Amino acid sequence: MLQIDGVSYRYRAASSPALQDVSLNIPANGVYGLLGPNGAGKTTLISLLAGLLTAAIGRISLNGQPLAAIRAANPRAIALVPQDYAFYPMLSVSENLRFFGGVLGLQGAELKTQIEAATAFARLEQVVGKRAEQLSGGLRRRLNLAIGLLGQPQLLLLDEPTVGVDPQSRHFLLDAIAALPAAGTTVIYTSHYMEEVEAICQKIAIIDQGQVLTEGTLDNILHSQESSLELHLAQALPDSIATLYAASTEGECKYRLKLPSTAALPRLLDELAAAGCSVRDLSLGQHNLEQVFMQLTKRSLRD
Amino acid sequence: MSPRLLALWLKETIALLRDRHGLLALFIMPTLFILIMTMALRDAFTPGASIDAAYVVVDLDQSAHSQSLIKRLDKAAAFHRHQFNNDPEAARQGILSGQHALALILPKGFGERLLTPAGADGQPTAPLQLLVDPTLSPALQLAFRNQVMAALGALRADELTQRAGKLFGLPTAPGITEKEWPDEIRSIAVRKDSDERSAKLPSSVQQNVPAWLIFAMFFVVIPVSSIFIIERQQGTLQRLRAMGVPFRLILAGKLLPFFVLNQIQAVGMVLVGMFVVPLFGGEALEMPASLPLLFNWWAVAAAVSLAAVAWALLIASLAKTSEQATILGGVGNVLMGAIGGIMVPKFVMPAVMQKLAALSPMAWGLEGFHSVMLRHGSFADILPSLLQLLTFAAISLTLAIWLNHRALTARS
Numbered sequence: 001m002l003q004i005d006g007v008s009y010r011y012r013a014a015s016s017p018a019l020q021d022v023s024l025n026i027p028a029n030g031v032y033g034l035l036g037p038n039g040a041g042k043t044t045l046i047s048l049l050a051g052l053l054t055a056a057i058g059r060i061s062l063n064g065q066p067l068a069a070i071r072a073a074n075p076r077a078i079a080l081v082p083q084d085y086a087f088y089p090m091l092s093v094s095e096n097l098r099f100f101g102g103v104l105g106l107q108g109a110e111l112k113t114q115i116e117a118a119t120a121f122a123r124l125e126q127v128v129g130k131r132a133e134q135l136s137g138g139l140r141r142r143l144n145l146a147i148g149l150l151g152q153p154q155l156l157l158l159d160e161p162t163v164g165v166d167p168q169s170r171h172f173l174l175d176a177i178a179a180l181p182a183a184g185t186t187v188i189y190t191s192h193y194m195e196e197v198e199a200i201c202q203k204i205a206i207i208d209q210g211q212v213l214t215e216g217t218l219d220n221i222l223h224s225q226e227s228s229l230e231l232h233l234a235q236a237l238p239d240s241i242a243t244l245y246a247a248s249t250e251g252e253c254k255y256r257l258k259l260p261s262t263a264a265l266p267r268l269l270d271e272l273a274a275a276g277c278s279v280r281d282l283s284l285g286q287h288n289l290e291q292v293f294m295q296l297t298k299r300s301l302r303d
Numbered sequence: 304m305s306p307r308l309l310a311l312w313l314k315e316t317i318a319l320l321r322d323r324h325g326l327l328a329l330f331i332m333p334t335l336f337i338l339i340m341t342m343a344l345r346d347a348f349t350p351g352a353s354i355d356a357a358y359v360v361v362d363l364d365q366s367a368h369s370q371s372l373i374k375r376l377d378k379a380a381a382f383h384r385h386q387f388n389n390d391p392e393a394a395r396q397g398i399l400s401g402q403h404a405l406a407l408i409l410p411k412g413f414g415e416r417l418l419t420p421a422g423a424d425g426q427p428t429a430p431l432q433l434l435v436d437p438t439l440s441p442a443l444q445l446a447f448r449n450q451v452m453a454a455l456g457a458l459r460a461d462e463l464t465q466r467a468g469k470l471f472g473l474p475t476a477p478g479i480t481e482k483e484w485p486d487e488i489r490s491i492a493v494r495k496d497s498d499e500r501s502a503k504l505p506s507s508v509q510q511n512v513p514a515w516l517i518f519a520m521f522f523v524v525i526p527v528s529s530i531f532i533i534e535r536q537q538g539t540l541q542r543l544r545a546m547g548v549p550f551r552l553i554l555a556g557k558l559l560p561f562f563v564l565n566q567i568q569a570v571g572m573v574l575v576g577m578f579v580v581p582l583f584g585g586e587a588l589e590m591p592a593s594l595p596l597l598f599n600w601w602a603v604a605a606a607v608s609l610a611a612v613a614w615a616l617l618i619a620s621l622a623k624t625s626e627q628a629t630i631l632g633g634v635g636n637v638l639m640g641a642i643g644g645i646m647v648p649k650f651v652m653p654a655v656m657q658k659l660a661a662l663s664p665m666a667w668g669l670e671g672f673h674s675v676m677l678r679h680g681s682f683a684d685i686l687p688s689l690l691q692l693l694t695f696a697a698i699s700l701t702l703a704i705w706l707n708h709r710a711l712t713a714r715s
Contacts, residue, residue, distance in 0.1 A: 047541075051544075051545060075547030078545070079545070079546075080541070083538065086541065090318050091317055095314070099311075100546070102306050102307060103546055104307075105307055106306070
């Protein structure tokens with residue numbers, strides 16, 4: 001269990017803090033999603049967890065022990081897979097793996113075993129002899145991930161691991177990452193692609209402007225928000241009904257209405273029928289992360 | 304041996320071997336420079352070597368004495384004499400058309416009045432005239448003038464002794480003889496040990512091999528920065544830090560491969576000086592023969608290398624892109640070379656520029672090499688150069704570490 005308690009961080013010369021009183025509980029052996037628009041503070045949080053930055057305020061512990069102590073005792077316990085292709089383009093895939101394995105202190109048979117395991121995991125067997133600079137975007141992402149796995153980390157930090165990847169590779173990467181907890185690795189996954197987070201994360205946190213807006217299981221988050229109804233009518237919504245249900249206009253004859261509960265739906269439909277409005281289609285309770293995010297932050301994930 | 308350091312060395316070596324442009328700059332460039340500059344500067348370093356400026360003598364006197372003067376000038380052999388038809392106007396035209404740079408006109412009555420001071424017998428003595436090409440360097444004009452004066456003096460002395468001999472009834476050889484006076488001047492370089500073999504002046508190969516070796520060593524800035532900037536831009540340095548690799552280990556991982564590379568450059572350039580330069584007609588490089596001197600030579604090479612690699616790391620830390628590093632490092636090196644006596648030997652510079660040269664780390668290195676190779680200096684003699692280079696290396700390295708530390712903590 002990774003516990004983040006009241007962590008704040010401000011970059012030198014920055015006017016506002018990058019993280020403000022962030023507290024999260026991240027269970028072991030799962031994929032935890034950190035969701036937020038660009039500049040929300042995801043990378044700062046990842047950098048704190050990776051030991052690249054040190055928080056002046058707050059506490060981070062893994063299984064009750066301070067993270068710094070765990071890192072000092074076993075530098076391989078926490079691995080970072082950065083957003084960039086953080087390897088050597090002029091080295092081949094196997095040379096890169098051997099280098100990063102060596103830097104982790106692996107040698108001999110252990111190094112060989114770990115390189116083989118990482119290669120197999122990321123399915124890089126066909127390209128081991130190829131220089132990294134000659135790989136496609138998808139293969140580069142896989143190499144980036146494979147390097148992160150060399151030390152068999154307890155905690156793997158993935159910072160936007162699918163940026164610039166074709167759909168097939170993305171699919172493969174997501175499946176591979178989703179399989180990691182079974183092998184004993186806790187994964188923290190940052191992304192601004194909500195479909196990815198919805199697909200592989202059991203628990204998520206949405207952060208924006210350095211603050212946690214909500215945290216919990218995907219199910220809870222998707223259903224905890226008050227019910228809203230999307231309506232597509234044949235004609236304009238009468239003002240009286242719009243006021244009653246705090247409607248907002250989403251498009252031409254498309255509206256979003258607030259319902260106290262699903263039980264209020266039949267009454268609304270009666271009112272619409274009485275006003276002579278025919279309903280083309282409607283959807284209720286089907287939130288996705290994009291909508292939740294919009295409600296929480298009033299802005300899009302891809303801002 | 305730490306496997307982590309070993310991995311860093313191996314990575315750096317592979318990356319370096321695959322950087323063809325960098326290697327080209329490090330090995331081909333200095334080889335070419337050594338060959339070209341050794342050929343170009345060959346005469347500037349060889350005292351008494353013939354000078355590529357021709358002269359003619361217009362002998363209007365056609366006496367035994369004028370012929371004797373011409374023979375004496377021929378013997379000095381520093382300038383080439385062209386055969387000529389004794390026409391002063393044609394001599395002037397020859398200078399204008401660039402056939403020769405100098406024309407010495409011996410006036411009529413030159414031999415007759417050789418020992419008659421001007422106006423002693425009431426008649427003026429026609430002076431010798433020297434026509435010069437104004438583009439010829441003043442030093443060469445002066446040198447030629449001095450050579451004529453010397454020949455003239457010797458001619459007068461011979462004539463005087465002969466006449467005196469006749470006067471006192473001493474037996475003399477008939478006609479005019481050019482006596483071989485033991486007045487040849489041989490230049491001897493001043494060094495600590497002066498055995499016969501090494502008592503020669505430095506040749507241009509001895510100036511150029513260490514000079515261009517130093518220049519080439521400093522060009523490690525190109526491969527060092529290209530790898531380092533990739534590491535920084537691609538987040539590899541962050542990743543290594545997250546893996547718990549301290550920055551000093553990353554630096555150590557770079558220092559050794561590039562230090563070894565510099566030593567290979569040193570061996571390569573010495574071999575070029577010893578074996579390739581002679582193929583092009585130059586003099587072979589002579590290395591000090593004794594072990595202590597060779598060690599001193601290596602100590603200078605090692606200090607230059609440390610300064611060069613540290614400087615390269617500083618440039619790599621300052622530059623944001625590899626283009627910037629190439630410009631910063633390249634221009635910096637060319638400037639250091641220009642003021643440091645690499646491109647233009649320090650001894651031909653005016654005093655002010657020689658003082659300025661003392662500011663260039665390349666000049667410190669060259670001074671160290673010259674100390675060992677030309678003066679066969681002891682370790683104490685090269686110590687000032689070593690200390691300057693090592694201090695420069697330490698300051699550059701400290702600045703590089705500080706810059707990187709600042710960049711990592713201020714990252715946003």
